[in-house]
Amino acid sequence: MPTVIVDGREIEIGAHERLNCIEAARRAGTEIPHYCWHPGLSVVASCRMCLVETGSRDAATGKITMVPKLVPGCQTPAKDGTVIVTDSPLVRESRARVEEALLIDHPIDCPICDKAGECLLQDYHFQHGQPQRRADLQPFHSRRRDVGPTVTLFVDRCIMCTRCVRFTREVSGTAELMVTSRGAKEEIDSFPGFPLDNKLAGNVVDLCPVGALGDKDFLYQQRVWFLKREANVCGGCATGCSIVTEHNQDTVYRLKPRENPHVNRWWMCDDGRYGWHHLHDPARVAEVTRRAPGGESAVDWPDVVSRLRADLAAAGGLAVAVSPMLTVEEAWMLATVAREIDPSALLALGPVPHSGTDETYPGGFTIRAEKCPNRRGVEAVLAHFGPGISRWDDLLDHVRSGRAKAVWITAAYPAPWIDAAAAAPFAGVSCLVVQDLFASPLSELDGGGAVRWRLPAVGFAERAGTWVNAGHRAQCFEQAIRPPAGVWPEGRLLWNMLGRRGLYDPAVIRAEIAAAVPALAVLGDDLPATGLDLRILQLAATESATHT
Amino acid sequence: MQPFQPVLLEAVGIPDGHGLASYRSRGGYAPLEHVLRDKKPADVIETVKASGLRGRGGAGFPTGLKWTFLPKDHPGPIYLCVNADESEPGTFNNRILMEDDPHQVLEGIVLSAFATRASTAYIYLRYEYPRSWHRLQGAIDEAYAAGLLGRRILGSDFSLDVHLHRGAAAYICGEETGLIESLEGKRAWPRIKPPFPAIEGLFRKPTVVNNIETMACVAQIFRRGVEWFRSIGVPADPANPRDPGSYGPKLYCLSGHVERPGCYEAPLGITARQLIDHHGGGVWKGRKAKAVIPGGISMGLMTEAELDTPLDFAGPGKVGCLGLGTAAVVVIDDATSIVDVLHNSARFFAHESCGQCTPCREGTSWSLRILERIRAGKGRLADLDLLLEMGNTMGMMPGSTICGLADGAAWPMKNAIKKFRGEFEDYIRRTNPSGWMVTDPVPALQIVGAH
Numbered sequence: 001m002p003t004v005i006v007d008g009r010e011i012e013i014g015a016h017e018r019l020n021c022i023e024a025a026r027r028a029g030t031e032i033p034h035y036c037w038h039p040g041l042s043v044v045a046s047c048r049m050c051l052v053e054t055g056s057r058d059a060a061t062g063k064i065t066m067v068p069k070l071v072p073g074c075q076t077p078a079k080d081g082t083v084i085v086t087d088s089p090l091v092r093e094s095r096a097r098v099e100e101a102l103l104i105d106h107p108i109d110c111p112i113c114d115k116a117g118e119c120l121l122q123d124y125h126f127q128h129g130q131p132q133r134r135a136d137l138q139p140f141h142s143r144r145r146d147v148g149p150t151v152t153l154f155v156d157r158c159i160m161c162t163r164c165v166r167f168t169r170e171v172s173g174t175a176e177l178m179v180t181s182r183g184a185k186e187e188i189d190s191f192p193g194f195p196l197d198n199k200l201a202g203n204v205v206d207l208c209p210v211g212a213l214g215d216k217d218f219l220y221q222q223r224v225w226f227l228k229r230e231a232n233v234c235g236g237c238a239t240g241c242s243i244v245t246e247h248n249q250d251t252v253y254r255l256k257p258r259e260n261p262h263v264n265r266w267w268m269c270d271d272g273r274y275g276w277h278h279l280h281d282p283a284r285v286a287e288v289t290r291r292a293p294g295g296e297s298a299v300d301w302p303d304v305v306s307r308l309r310a311d312l313a314a315a316g317g318l319a320v321a322v323s324p325m326l327t328v329e330e331a332w333m334l335a336t337v338a339r340e341i342d343p344s345a346l347l348a349l350g351p352v353p354h355s356g357t358d359e360t361y362p363g364g365f366t367i368r369a370e371k372c373p374n375r376r377g378v379e380a381v382l383a384h385f386g387p388g389i390s391r392w393d394d395l396l397d398h399v400r401s402g403r404a405k406a407v408w409i410t411a412a413y414p415a416p417w418i419d420a421a422a423a424a425p426f427a428g429v430s431c432l433v434v435q436d437l438f439a440s441p442l443s444e445l446d447g448g449g450a451v452r453w454r455l456p457a458v459g460f461a462e463r464a465g466t467w468v469n470a471g472h473r474a475q476c477f478e479q480a481i482r483p484p485a486g487v488w489p490e491g492r493l494l495w496n497m498l499g500r501r502g503l504y505d506p507a508v509i510r511a512e513i514a515a516a517v518p519a520l521a522v523l524g525d526d527l528p529a530t531g532l533d534l535r536i537l538q539l540a541a542t543e544s545a546t547h548t
Numbered sequence: 549m550q551p552f553q554p555v556l557l558e559a560v561g562i563p564d565g566h567g568l569a570s571y572r573s574r575g576g577y578a579p580l581e582h583v584l585r586d587k588k589p590a591d592v593i594e595t596v597k598a599s600g601l602r603g604r605g606g607a608g609f610p611t612g613l614k615w616t617f618l619p620k621d622h623p624g625p626i627y628l629c630v631n632a633d634e635s636e637p638g639t640f641n642n643r644i645l646m647e648d649d650p651h652q653v654l655e656g657i658v659l660s661a662f663a664t665r666a667s668t669a670y671i672y673l674r675y676e677y678p679r680s681w682h683r684l685q686g687a688i689d690e691a692y693a694a695g696l697l698g699r700r701i702l703g704s705d706f707s708l709d710v711h712l713h714r715g716a717a718a719y720i721c722g723e724e725t726g727l728i729e730s731l732e733g734k735r736a737w738p739r740i741k742p743p744f745p746a747i748e749g750l751f752r753k754p755t756v757v758n759n760i761e762t763m764a765c766v767a768q769i770f771r772r773g774v775e776w777f778r779s780i781g782v783p784a785d786p787a788n789p790r791d792p793g794s795y796g797p798k799l800y801c802l803s804g805h806v807e808r809p810g811c812y813e814a815p816l817g818i819t820a821r822q823l824i825d826h827h828g829g830g831v832w833k834g835r836k837a838k839a840v841i842p843g844g845i846s847m848g849l850m851t852e853a854e855l856d857t858p859l860d861f862a863g864p865g866k867v868g869c870l871g872l873g874t875a876a877v878v879v880i881d882d883a884t885s886i887v888d889v890l891h892n893s894a895r896f897f898a899h900e901s902c903g904q905c906t907p908c909r910e911g912t913s914w915s916l917r918i919l920e921r922i923r924a925g926k927g928r929l930a931d932l933d934l935l936l937e938m939g940n941t942m943g944m945m946p947g948s949t950i951c952g953l954a955d956g957a958a959w960p961m962k963n964a965i966k967k968f969r970g971e972f973e974d975y976i977r978r979t980n981p982s983g984w985m986v987t988d989p990v991p992a993l994q995i996v997g998a999h
Contacts, residue, residue: 045740046904048948070947075740094948097941101910134934137917160903179735182718183901184913 002080005057005064006030007087013078021071022050024078030086033095033124035209036161037074040266040363041170045072047161049124051094052076053085070094092128099129105184106210107142107156115211117224121159147177147189148196150216150270151205155187158212164188164204171267171363172200188212200361202273203266206256217274218254230480231258231529233467235325235414235460236272238370240469242530243268245276245461245480252276252461252481260530262473269367278414279459279481284437286484291452301488304455305496308433309341311451315406315431318342319398322382323350324372325412325457326490327465328474328520329509331374331381333494334410339385340498342406346398347382348390349375350410351417368470372413373460377468380534384517399425410490411436412457418442435490458489465491465506466523468534474523475531476510554813555772555797556764559649566683568690571651577696579770580655583662584704592663592770599769599777600784600795605631605722605759606844606873607952608861610792611766615664617746618754627750628666629731629757630657632673632680633715633722636844637896638876641799642760644811646673646680649764650687654710656763658701659770661708664756669710671760672727675717685712719900723951724757725749726902737904738951765796782817782860794860798875802828805835805881817863821855824879831881838882839968843873845893846956848963852882868966870959886968887975890960891919897957908954911942915961927976930987936965 001012004019006028013019013027020043022032035047050073055066064083070090078084085091102121110116143155165177165188176196180189190196196204205215227246234241234255242260246253255276257268278284288299290307299307312318320338322331338345353371360366382389398404407429411417414437423442426432434443435455443454461480468474483489488496495504514524522532533539558574559565571577583592597612618626630653634642645653661669673681688710691697699707718736720726725739728750749755769777777796784793794816800823803809807829814823820840824830831837839849842859848869850857857863861872880889898916903909915938918931939962942948943955965972976984 043740045950046906048906051947069945094941098906101906104910104914135914136921160909183898183903184909186903
């Protein structure tokens with residue numbers, strides 16, 4: 001195996017790995033500071049922060065020959081025998097000078113800058129900068145201009161790493177951003193009439209290592225050191241981007257992509273990025289209501305567990321819509337509960353929202369037309385319970401033909417999904433349970449003499465469990481925030497309806513699913529943070545079969 | 549001094565010397581005919597290698613050697629870029645070649661393209677040279693009409709198209725990879741190397757970038773022979789195995805405080821003093837030289853005591869200058885303030901820094917602002933150390949930048965301060981009697997600007 005020597009420590013890298021010095025040093029636990037380099041973008045080696053001393057060790061004699069000047073770690077490949085020195089006086093002085101240079105024209109307005117606390121310029125200044133300012137300049141401009149509908153540019157905070165420019169050229173392929181002027185006067189800008197307006201635009205804010213690019217959605221909403229971070233999965237579409245939900249006191253403030261080479265790499269789309277606002281919509285359903293001939297009444301959650309079961313059982317034939325917004329665990333529990341109530345209950349996949357067509361960007365990122373995160377996971381569960389996988393149309397057939405007397409619809413869609421006409425066929429069922437984020441024509445359907453339940457649902461950051469994306473990748477995630485006061489997530493309700501004791505624990509359900517469903521057997525172990533392909537066992541089986 | 553018959557400048561002063569007929573009458577294009585008929589590209593490369601021709605653009609890299617870096621048996625296309633973005637302050641020899649003898653340049657281009665198997669050549673012309681533009685374009689049109697360019701040149705199998713591209717006035721476009729980026733229609737930010745242009749250059753194809761004067765030299769080598777070329781100049785230093793020698797005639801651009809500024813052709817190795825006294829008629833107004841720029845401002849400064857330095861590729865380096873550069877010799881008389889000289893130099897580089905690498909972008913601008921403050925009577929001795937530190941750490945040689953622009957900005961800075969420190973200190977003490985010794989941060993000037 002090739003060996004790289006980082007500050008005297010030998011580390012082995014993969015035989016066919018193409019690492020640069022920054023990546024190789026990271027393997028050795030050494031962080032080489034850098035601004036312009038990003039693993040998802042082309043190498044420009046222009047910030048000069050990652051300058052290191054390098055050399056090579058002769059394999060035969062062990063003699064080390066050093067390059068007589070500093071080289072950028074981002075541009076220099078780490079090969080067998082490469083020697084990387086990251087802490088020599090020369091390197092340290094060079095970093096201090098780059099930090100000093102970057103701060104010459106920087107407004108140093110950290111107290112009013114949103115980036116403070118997660119700013120590389122700030123962090124590196126404390127780690128590598130010099131204690132005293134030698135520049136004799138008054139740089140205290142702080143010009144701001146919009147570069148697009150969602151992104152604003154604080155011109156003087158920019159350090160010209162050009163990550164944003166490269167992103168729009170290489171990943172989104174839209175090339176709205178550019179560098180204007182020359183030398184110390186140069187600035188990032190967009191061409192008049194061509195603002196930064198594409199569905200991946202928000203990523204430039206994540207890429208910005210300093211406070212130059214601000215997300216208008218997040219700007220001045222929260223200091224970053226108050227934010228708590230929970231690894232989540234975006235529920236916006238079937239891509240299922242790995243994300244981090246950043247929240248404080250049960251309020252989401254922003255979503256950021258989480259690196260996942262199998263799904264979204266370093267990016268996420270703006271639909272997903274800003275797709276959390278519905279969580280804090282005051283119009284959300286927050287109470288359980290039951291309408292019956294005796295009138296409408298609020299029901300306490302502990303009572304829901306028994307009364308809901310009683311109402312559904314009393315009505316007779318049961319049909320359940322399992323929403324593709326639910327987790328695998330929730331779908332499993334829902335199916336189990338339904339079959340307990342009525343062993344021949346129809347289990348149908350809830351409506352799968354679609355919008356437009358799949359959009360793939362030059363950088364390989366795809367926004368799916370299927371606007372739900374877990375169709376494949378729910379289908380896997382439904383296939384297990386059988387017979388076959390029923391669809392929404394099958395459920396409507398059951399309703400129209402009168403076979404379904406009781407209908408339980410889980411929805412949890414962030415956007416309106418059903419109109420009055422589509423809801424009309426349900427008027428005749430004797431017990432209708434609608435579990436949704438918002439009131440809809442379906443949840444408000446006039447009951448006449450029938451029983452109508454309206455149950456709150458929860459949004460993506462309020463859930464815990466597993467989703468399976470369009471690429472068969474199962475990703476587990478924890479709950480980031482609590483739902484609005486008093487609301488039980490679907491998982492908790494179903495857990496209690498199953499008569500389980502204690503708090504709802506998705507891992508317990510997951511283990512049961514893994515034991516029962518071969519297609520979901522991988523869920524039995526802890527999944528890596530980047531998820532696991534459900535087909536991995538199949539693939540392994542086919543592979544061993546072909547080998548033997 | 550022995551009289552030297554100009555070769556590269558032989559057309560200067562001849563009526564209509566820039567025309568094809570005049571060029572032919574002086575023996576032009578005959579060597580090309582001979583080469584295309586009887587020689588192979590490898591022979592041409594060998595001839596140029598044997599001549600010891602080194603690139604005239606500034607770095608002095610052996611031209612023939614550069615051509616051999618092209619990949620063997622490449623399916624093509626291979627491009628030849630001719631650098632006519634002559635923007636180094638004080639340099640104007642390319643301009644004279646393009647205006648007065650464009651066919652000499654074109655013949656060199658065809659020969660070089662033949663040697664490198666390039667089928668397309670681009671001349672990247674400085675925007676500020678409208679006359680060169682007209683003359684070159686006229687010569688290209690004449691050459692096409694005479695079958696000297698285009699398909700099957702002079703009946704041979706070799707075809708070449710030459711495109712004249714006008715830049716948009718930026719110093720950085722003279723850096724070879726900046727030039728390539730600009731030709732591709734992009735912002736002229738120099739590329740990181742490797743890959744070098746010979747492997748992946750213009751439009752990601754193997755590319756050779758050569759200077760206009762180099763092209764003219766190639767034409768003369770084939771007209772007058774390798775022996776002639778090697779008979780001129782300074783042979784390689786036997787004590788230094790890395791010195792390829794400095795052969796051939798060179799166009800020196802003499803300007804500044806001399807009686808007769810101009811472009812003079814002389815053998816490589818003429819000393820600065822000979823050039824100034826013999827060709828330039830001495831320092832003007834009977835004054836003495838204080839400093840001389842040996843080859844464009846980015847090469848640094850020589851003192852009057854260093855004027856006997858030979859101006860060959862190795863000479864200026866021996867007195868702490870960066871090199872011969874473009875051989876643009878600028879004389880600064882003893883009535884000039886060295887503070888003003890350095891300020892002017894800093895102003896140029898702050899204006900022309902492309903802004904890609906942090907140390908150059910911020911360093912050139914900061915050094916200018918320090919010098920502006922010094923000239924405004926608020927200098928401090930501590931500033932000199934700061935400038936010197938910048939001079940020593942900024943550039944491709946210490947590794948802190950991608951291209952050599954920063955080295956060019958750093959060299960005059962460190963040369964001026966090392967060689968004229970006394971004058972700087974006197975100036976600061978005189979103009980800032982109450983604050984020259986202060987080392988605390990000083991308040992900034994209200995109005996700062998690079999123009």
